Amino acid sequence: MLNICGCLVQALPHMTDGVIAAIEATEGGEVHAHKDGRIVITVEDVPGKRASDQIMDLHKIPGVLTVTLTYHHFEDAGDVAAPLTLCHS
Numbered sequence: 001m002l003n004i005c006g007c008l009v010q011a012l013p014h015m016t017d018g019v020i021a022a023i024e025a026t027e028g029g030e031v032h033a034h035k036d037g038r039i040v041i042t043v044e045d046v047p048g049k050r051a052s053d054q055i056m057d058l059h060k061i062p063g064v065l066t067v068t069l070t071y072h073h074f075e076d077a078g079d080v081a082a083p084l085t086l087c088h089s
Contacts, residue, residue: 003051005043006071007058013037015063022061028054037065 011019016037023029023039028046031039043051044059058067 001045003045004071004073005051005055005069007041007043007055008066008068008070009039009041009058009064010068011039012065013061019061019063023058026054026057029058029078034054045073 009019009023013036016039018033020031020034020039023031023041026043026047028044028051030042032042033040043054045051046054055067055069058064
């Protein structure tokens with residue numbers, strides 16, 4: 001099963017750069033946008049750690065005030081490996 005979670009992280013504005021660096025250093029974590037201490041991220045399952053556990057770990061990053069799950073997608077990992085077929089008319 002593949003889990004992808006979209007989250008909004010609220011950080012202390014003066015600590016945003018450090019929070020972003022910590023998220024990007026986390027396997028499975030990716031920053032997509034940020035402004036004024038609000039950081040939009042995705043977190044995915046990685047070998048040995050589920051996305052839900054990674055989200056809980058985000059709360060431990062210095063400067064993080066809140067982490068809110070805003071989107072959750074899961075699918076069978078076998079579906080991800082299937083090749084895409086494009087139809088041409």
